[in-house]
Amino acid sequence: xxxxxxxxxxxxxxxxxxxxxxxxxxxxxxxxxxxxxxxxxxxxxxxxxxxxxxxxxxxxxxxxxxxxxxxxxxxxxxxxxxxxxxxxxxxxxxxxxxxxxxxxxxxxxxxxxxxxxxxxxxxxxxxxxxxxxxxxxxxxxxxxxxxxxxxxxxxxxxxxxxxxxxxxxxxxxxxxxxxxxxxxxxxxxxxxxxxxxxxxxxxxxxxxxxxxxxxxxxxxxx
Numbered sequence: 001x002x003x004x005x006x007x008x009x010x011x012x013x014x015x016x017x018x019x020x021x022x023x024x025x026x027x028x029x030x031x032x033x034x035x036x037x038x039x040x041x042x043x044x045x046x047x048x049x050x051x052x053x054x055x056x057x058x059x060x061x062x063x064x065x066x067x068x069x070x071x072x073x074x075x076x077x078x079x080x081x082x083x084x085x086x087x088x089x090x091x092x093x094x095x096x097x098x099x100x101x102x103x104x105x106x107x108x109x110x111x112x113x114x115x116x117x118x119x120x121x122x123x124x125x126x127x128x129x130x131x132x133x134x135x136x137x138x139x140x141x142x143x144x145x146x147x148x149x150x151x152x153x154x155x156x157x158x159x160x161x162x163x164x165x166x167x168x169x170x171x172x173x174x175x176x177x178x179x180x181x182x183x184x185x186x187x188x189x190x191x192x193x194x195x196x197x198x199x200x201x202x203x204x205x206x207x208x209x210x211x212x213x214x215x216x217x218x219x220x221x222x
Contacts, residue, residue, distance in 0.1 A: 060129045062159025062220045069123050069180050069193040070204070077200035082112035086195060089125070090118040095135050103138065110137060116178050117142050119195025119202060120161055123180070124218070132218035139163060139175045146216030147172070153215055156184040161216035162192060164207065175213050179205070 077084050090096055091110040100107055110118070117139050124133025136142040143163045146152045156162065160181040165174040179194030188209055195202045 058129060058132055058219055059221045060127045060132070061222050062157075062218075065123060065127060065129065065133075065159050065218070065220070066180060066182060066193065068127060069119075069202075072119070072123075072195070072202045073193065073204060075195075075202045077115070077196070080112050081114070081200060084115055084119075084195075086118040086122040087111050087113065087115050089122055090115075090135075090137055093135070095121075096137070099137055099141075102141075113137065114196050116194060116196040120178055120180065129218065132220070133161065134216070139178045140172055142178060143172050143175050143214065143216065151217045151219070153217060156181045156190045156209070156212070156215060157217065158183055159218060159220055161218065162190065162207075163213045163216070164211045165213050166211060168210070170213055172213065181215065 075084055075086075077087075087110055091107045096107045096110055100109075115137075117137050120133065120142070121130075121135035121137075124130050125135060127133075134142055134145045136145065142161070143152070146161065158181060162179055162181050163172075163175045164177040164179075165171075166176055167174055177194070177197070179192045179197070182191040182193060182204070184190055185206065189206050190209060190212070192205050192207055193202070194205055197203050197205060
């Protein structure tokens with residue numbers, strides 16, 4: 001059985017979440033599966049005409065997204081690598097059912113899984129900007145979604161979703177971490193806001209551009 005391909009923000013990947021877990025969530029566990037609109041397919045694909053029309057109506061700015069992301073700084077996981085609202089939201093979402101079918105494991109496995117991509121997805125969801133930001137728990141699949149929608153590039157723009165590789169690789173499959181770009185510092189580094197970094201926290205960081213695989217560009221207002 002396939003396993004959920006999730007990694008922490010540190011230099012080495014942790015044990016992938018959900019391996020061999022087949023339990024399903026119940027109402028008693030406190031997680032639901034809301035019927036959310038505009039659910040991406042299991043494989044990344046280009047946006048449909050309706051999807052593009054919805055994206056053109058977006059009113060969220062990069063500044064608003066970064067403001068919400070920065071407000072989460074200090075959020076910390078528990079001793080088991082879980083307990084964050086980002087993991088709880090994702091585990092209860094319709095997308096979790098799709099990614100379990102893709103990667104194996106169970107929705108419960110996301111509750112203690114590395115959550116950098118869940119953090120990025122949560123911020124987009126809370127702003128009503130999911131069609132622009134995307135949602136996934138696997139960094140590689142999230143990057144592929146931006147590529148498929150022709151929103152991928154090499155310039156660090158404020159509000160861009162930045163994908164990292166700690167091995168120096170530049171292929172999508174080498175991606176191990178994700179966050180938001182705050183600014184290009186002009187000295188070979190970028191300032192970022194990231195989930196599941198340091199000791200399992202949301203933090204503002206300064207990263208070398210040499211660790212960047214690429215950038216996904218949400219469509220912002222203005």
